[in-house]
Every structure is written in structure tokens, then in C-alpha cells.
Amino acid sequence: MFGKFLVFLGTLGISAIATAAEPTPSTLAAAFGARVGASSPALSPDGTFLVYIAPGAGQLTVAMVMNLADGTTTPITYADGKPLKLRFCGWSAADRLVCLLSGISRVDGDKLAWSRLVAVDADGKHSLPLGSQKASYAVRQNDGEVLDWMAGVDGTVLMSRGNGAERVDTRTGKGVPVKPAVSTGWTDGSGTVRITGIYGTDAKGMLNGKTTFWYRLPGRSEQKLFSHVDGNGNGLSPVAVDGTRNLAYAVQKKDGRRALYSVMLDGTMKTDLVYADPKVDVDSVETIGRHDRVIGLRYVTDKTRIVYFDAGYRALAQSLAKALPKLSDIAFVSASADEKRVLLFAESDIDSGHYFLFDRDTRKLTEVLVPRADLSGMQLSEQRSITYPAADGTLIPAYLTLPPGSTGRHIPAIVMPHGGPAARDVWGFDWLPQFFAQRGYAVIQPQFRGSTGFGEDFEKKNGFLSWPTAIGDVLDAGRWMIAQGIADPDRLGVFGWSYGGYAALQANVVDPALFKAVVAVAPVTDLYRLKADAENFTNARLVAKQVGSGPLREQGSPDHYAARFSAPVLMFHGDQDINVEIVQSRLMDAALHRAGKSSRLIIYPGLDHQLDDSAARTDLLTQADAFFSARLRTAGR
Numbered sequence: 001m002f003g004k005f006l007v008f009l010g011t012l013g014i015s016a017i018a019t020a021a022e023p024t025p026s027t028l029a030a031a032f033g034a035r036v037g038a039s040s041p042a043l044s045p046d047g048t049f050l051v052y053i054a055p056g057a058g059q060l061t062v063a064m065v066m067n068l069a070d071g072t073t074t075p076i077t078y079a080d081g082k083p084l085k086l087r088f089c090g091w092s093a094a095d096r097l098v099c100l101l102s103g104i105s106r107v108d109g110d111k112l113a114w115s116r117l118v119a120v121d122a123d124g125k126h127s128l129p130l131g132s133q134k135a136s137y138a139v140r141q142n143d144g145e146v147l148d149w150m151a152g153v154d155g156t157v158l159m160s161r162g163n164g165a166e167r168v169d170t171r172t173g174k175g176v177p178v179k180p181a182v183s184t185g186w187t188d189g190s191g192t193v194r195i196t197g198i199y200g201t202d203a204k205g206m207l208n209g210k211t212t213f214w215y216r217l218p219g220r221s222e223q224k225l226f227s228h229v230d231g232n233g234n235g236l237s238p239v240a241v242d243g244t245r246n247l248a249y250a251v252q253k254k255d256g257r258r259a260l261y262s263v264m265l266d267g268t269m270k271t272d273l274v275y276a277d278p279k280v281d282v283d284s285v286e287t288i289g290r291h292d293r294v295i296g297l298r299y300v301t302d303k304t305r306i307v308y309f310d311a312g313y314r315a316l317a318q319s320l321a322k323a324l325p326k327l328s329d330i331a332f333v334s335a336s337a338d339e340k341r342v343l344l345f346a347e348s349d350i351d352s353g354h355y356f357l358f359d360r361d362t363r364k365l366t367e368v369l370v371p372r373a374d375l376s377g378m379q380l381s382e383q384r385s386i387t388y389p390a391a392d393g394t395l396i397p398a399y400l401t402l403p404p405g406s407t408g409r410h411i412p413a414i415v416m417p418h419g420g421p422a423a424r425d426v427w428g429f430d431w432l433p434q435f436f437a438q439r440g441y442a443v444i445q446p447q448f449r450g451s452t453g454f455g456e457d458f459e460k461k462n463g464f465l466s467w468p469t470a471i472g473d474v475l476d477a478g479r480w481m482i483a484q485g486i487a488d489p490d491r492l493g494v495f496g497w498s499y500g501g502y503a504a505l506q507a508n509v510v511d512p513a514l515f516k517a518v519v520a521v522a523p524v525t526d527l528y529r530l531k532a533d534a535e536n537f538t539n540a541r542l543v544a545k546q547v548g549s550g551p552l553r554e555q556g557s558p559d560h561y562a563a564r565f566s567a568p569v570l571m572f573h574g575d576q577d578i579n580v581e582i583v584q585s586r587l588m589d590a591a592l593h594r595a596g597k598s599s600r601l602i603i604y605p606g607l608d609h610q611l612d613d614s615a616a617r618t619d620l621l622t623q624a625d626a627f628f629s630a631r632l633r634t635a636g637r
Contacts, residue, residue, distance in 0.1 A: 025622070029621040032432075032438075032621060034614045034618070035612060036055070036371045044094050044122070045094050047068070047340065048094075049067060053087070058080075058613060059606070061078060062078040065122050066368065068368065074123065076097070076123065077118070081103070083104050087101065093154060096119060101116045102116075104576045114141040115142050128170070129143075130170065147165060147187050151190075151290065158191045164178075164181030164182065165178050165179075165180070165185075166178065180223060194243065195215045196223070197211050200212065206538055206541045209545070210230055211228075211237075217267055218266075233253065242293070249274070250263055257278075260274040260285070275297055279455075280299055281454070283300055283453065284297070288313070295308055295310035304426060320365075327348050329348055330345070330346045340361055343355060347428055349428055350380040352380075353370075355369035380429070381401045381433075388477060391472055396446055396448060399427065399433075401434065408486050409485055410485060412491040413442040413443070413478075414492075418496075419496075420500075421499045424453045432495070433445060436495070436625075442487060449470055450467075450473075471507050478494070493517040495519040495520075497521040498580060506556060506558045508558070509564050518565075518569045522572070522573050522577055522579065523580065523584060527548075527553045528557060529583065568599070570624065571588065571600070571601045572602045572611070
């Protein structure tokens with residue numbers, strides 16, 4: 001997995017990879033279904049080592065440390081996934097790391113997510129739990145959070161622990177309390193919490209969606225009001241602090257879209273517009289280094305766009321774009337303490353991506369990790385940005401992926417709505433549409449109304465409250481595919497995950513004739529049950545508001561209308577899912593069987609909403625492919 005080539009910035013010489021024999025359906029499913037081979041990489045403070053998370057058998061996760069001088073790797077700790085998995089590791093010193101593990105367990109009848117923080121040496125020795133030990137293991141969901149990684153010299157980090165914040169020596173576990181006593185917040189990058197937030201609750205302790213933010217003047221302990229943000233997201237929401245300039249960055253709506261502002265933390269609260277796009281929301285700020293220094297912002301139109309504030313990184317990004325012309329989506333991921341060594345990730349729609357190390361002193365660019373090595377050399381499909389008209393004339397953005405070498409005429413096709421619904425698809429490599437394109441399908445990913453990123457008018461409250469509009473847009477994506485001659489009317493299927501699974505099912509309630517096969521992964525199927533499943537949690541009021549009430553809730557629950565289905569249904573669900581409880585799929589499956597319809601539910605024991613297991617994902621792709629092939633008449637591919 002260590003890099004195979006090294007170039008000087010401005011030139012790139014990669015030898016062509018020999019074309020392999022045409023893969024079989026099973027080898028394709030295994031290649032695309034495999035978990036990412038390297039995730040959450042981070043450079044050591046001195047820039048000589050790299051830590052990342054690698055998958056093992058089943059749900060096993062392993063923290064690997066790579067010596068960047070020779071590419072050798074050492075496993076330093078692991079988690080078996082029953083229930084904990086390693087999520088990421090960061091460096092508290094050049095020879096010491098802090099790793100986050102999380103998992104799902106059943107407590108008093110409810111499934112709860114919980115996490116733990118562990119410190120370990122870079123050679124795997126001297127492991128030490130860092131979290132608070134004041135509560136019992138059964139009810140202590142979270143150890144805390146690293147708020148500031150500090151300088152990376154002595155192994156000290158600022159973290160929330162118990163009911164407050166502490167500067168913790170990760171070698172001994174001993175901490176020194178700091179003020180204010182917070183569990184989360186934004187720091188100045190040097191160990192001082194500058195902004196904190198308090199979630200609003202009602203008299204019963206239920207979250208109401210409102211948040212109040214407070215800030216501190218430099219060197220002062222008292223707090224001053226920063227902002228109130230209401231349940232609709234109106235108000236200044238902080239996203240980062242720049243301690244060197246004594247300001248915060250915050251997002252706030254402008255003309256119905258999220259814009260980025262700078263806010264002085266000197267007592268004046270002087271607020272200036274940094275960037276606003278006339279068509280889409282600002283997505284996030286770009287940060288780098290141990291102090292999460294803000295170097296730019298990100299927004300997404302048809303593709304991801306990054307505006308760099310930092311002149312040095314702007315120039316570097318421009319040079320990298322020339323050096324890596326086939327990897328057009330480039331992002332800075334991590335850096336050494338002095339930022340002389342920078343880790344970046346580069347991908348495109350037809351390349352699943354590479355991690356590179358750039359050395360500012362030598363101007364050398366070295367490939368260090370290939371997260372999806374099984375796909376190297378495979379001809380992937382271009383992901384085209386298109387728009388199509390909805391029934392009311394609104395132009396809906398979408399991505400269209402055709403099989404490699406296909407003319408895109410009269411072929412089997414799949415409509416693939418995204419999850420969320422408070423989400424959107426983003427241009428770049430995507431394992432699901434790429435797999436089905438390899439199997440001969442045209443895939444359209446509609447950014448239906450209810451998707452985020454396009455402003456509040458496009459979001460239409462959300463995809464549940466405004467489900468008739470969102471589902472109408474999904475159906476119109478299929479109708480457009482037929483009208484364009486891309487899909488034959490009798491060879492059109494639909495595939496969705498989470499809310500996308502809901503959309504796939506509900507589309508067949510609205511128009512039972514359009515789709516000939518339905519695949520839904522971890523779908524919502526009953527809006528009343530979705531509200532009921534949240535009743536024991538503090539977000540119950542927010543879920544109820546998101547789903548709404550009245551006749552549209554009943555009409556928007558596909559398990560109530562199973563008799564309308566004409567297409568066969570295949571569903572997949574993990575039994576440890578806490579995003580969408582497995583009862584949702586069971587209700588749908590039972591309703592379809594009672595109505596005499598074709599339905600099959602495949603359950604993956606021990607897996608959550610993401611089905612983050614190579615064998616399970618390979619099985620999902622294999623069975624979904626076979627299901628579509630049998631019903632969309634794709635035999636022969």
C-alpha cells in the first residue's frame with residue numbers, strides 16, 4: 001500500500017497499468033464492496049510517521065503506523081468490532097497517539113452508541129484509557145472529546161472529561177481542569193476554549209433545536225453572548241476560531257443560503273461577510289495542521305469548489321492541479337507541526353483516490369497510500385452533471401453514470417436517490433453507482449428537492465415534510481431516463497439507502513408502474529414508527545418536527561400501502577442499526593407479504609446503518625445485482 005512513485009511538483013510520470021482480464025460479477029462485487037483500505041490518516045508532529053485505520057476480517061479495525069522514510073508499517077492497536085471499532089487516531093506527541101473507538105450496545109432495551117478514548121505509544125506499547133471513570137461503564141456513553149491537539153511536543157491535549165475540560169497528559173492520564181467547564185466547543189488552537197454552545201431544552205429536558213453560543217475575550221474567564229440560533233438554523237453558527245486574529249468564522253443565512261462570516265471576538269462582535277454564493281450554500285471551512293488553522297472554505301455546485309484564503313495553500317493547490325491533471329478533486333488532509341510536510345488526498349470520478357505526501361523543502365510529491373487498491377487499473381465511468389425537468393418545470397440537478405464504453409441508449413437503468421434527506425451527492429468516486437455501471441446499468445442520482453446545499457427554498461423544509469415533492473422528483477428522474485432513450489421502460493429499477501430506501505419504496509406507492517425492481521437498504525417505511533422510535537431519547541421533539549403530523553404522514557408511510565406495489569422488493573438491514581431501526585424493514589416486508597407481493601428481507605447480524613463489513617457489502621452487491629439482472633433482463637453481462 002506504500003507509494004509506488006515519486007515526482008517533483010509540476011511533473012507527473014505514472015506508468016500505464018496493464019489492462020486485466022474482464023472481471024466476473026463476483027470479483028467486481030468483492031472489489032467494490034471491500035472496505036476502504038486506509039482511512040483517517042494523520043501525520044505525526046515531526047512529519048516522519050503516518051497513522052491510519054485499516055480494515056481486517058469482518059468488522060476488525062487496526063491502527064497502522066507507517067514510517068515515511070521506508071514505507072514500513074506497524075499495527076499498534078485494534079478493535080474487533082464487537083462492538084467497538086477504531087474510528088481515528090491523532091498524535092499527542094511524535095511518539096504518542098490518542099485513538100477514538102465507538103460502537104453500539106443495548107442498554108435497558110434501547111440500542112445506544114458509545115465511545116472510548118485510548119492513548120498508546122507509536123510502537124503499540126503503554127496503552128492507557130483516557131476517559132472519565134466517574135460513571136458506570138453501562139451508562140457512560142462518551143469518554144469525552146479531544147478539543148485541542150496542542151503543540152504535539154509533550155503529549156498533552158485539551159479534552160472534555162466528566163463535566164468539564166482538562167489539559168490531559170496522555171502518557172499518565174492525569175489532567176488539570178480548565179475554565180470554562182465545557183464538554184465541547186471551539187478553541188484558539190493553543191489550548192484555550194473561546195466559544196461554547198448550550199443546546200436548548202424544554203421543561204422535560206427534551207431538545208428544542210435552539211442553541212445559544214457564548215464566547216470569551218482573550219485572557220478572560222467570563223463569557224459574553226455570541227449568538228442565538230433558532231430551530232430553523234437562523235443565526236450565527238460558529239464553525240471555527242482563528243486565535244491569531246482573535247476572530248471566529250460562522251455561517252448564517254443570506255438570501256436563503258448559508259454564507260460564511262468572520263466575527264471579531266474582541267467585544268465588538270464586528271461581523272463581516274467572507275463569502276456567499278448566489279446558487280448554493282457554503283458547505284464548510286477548510287482547516288490544516290495541529291491547530292486547525294482555517295485556510296479556506298468549501299462549497300459544492302456541480303463539483304466541489306475550494307476558495308483558499310491562505311496564499312501559500314492557494315499556490316500549492318494550483319501547482320498540484322497541474323501535477324495531477326487526472327485527479328481533479330484535491331484536498332489537504334493533515335500536516336506536520338511546522339506544515340513543511342503536507343498530506344493530501346486526490347481523486348476524481350474515474351479514480352478512487354490516492355494519498356500523497358508533499359515536502360515543501362524538497363518540492364517532492366510521493367504517493368503513500370492507495371485506499372482502494374483493488375480498483376487500480378479498472379476502467380471506471382465518468383460521472384456527468386446534468387439537470388432534468390420536474391413535473392412543475394423546476395430543473396433538478398443530478399449525476400448520470402453510464403457503463404464504460406456505453407452509448408447510453410436503451411440500456412437497463414437505475415434511479416439512485418441519496419440518504420439523509422438532509423444531504424446531497426457530491427461529484428467524485430462513488431462505489432455504488434460505479435459498481436452498477438460496471439454491471440451494465442445507467443445510474444442517475446437525483447438531487448431531489450429536500451436535498452441540502454441548494455438553499456432553503458430548494459430544501460422545501462425537508463424530504464419527509466415535503467415528501468410529495470421529493471418523491472415526485474425521484475420519479476421524474478426515471479421518466480427523464482426513459483424520455484431520453486437511455487432506459488427502456490421495462491428495464492428501470494430503483495436503489496436507495498436510508499432515506500434513499502424510503503424514496504425507493506414510496507415512489508412505488510405514488511407510481512407503481514414506473515419501476516420494475518426495488519432495492520432498499522436500511523429504509524424508513526413507517527413515519528409514525530420513526531417518531532415512536534425516538535420517544536425515549538432527548539431528540540424526540542426534533543424528530544417529531546422533522547416528520548410532521550396529519551394525513552400526509554399516513555400517506556407517506558409505504559408499509560401502509562403495500563397493496564399498491566407491483567414491482568418485487570429486496571431489502572437489506574443491519575440488526576444493530578440505530579439510525580433506522582430494523583423494525584422498519586420488518587414492517588414493510590410483513591406488509592408486502594400480507595398483500596401477496598414479492599418481498600425479501602436480508603438481515604446482517606451485528607451490523608449498523610453503514611453495513612461497514614466487506615463480506616456484507618460484497619453480499620449486498622452480489623444479491624442486488626442478481627435481483628436486478630433477473631428482473632431487468634440483463635442476462636449476458
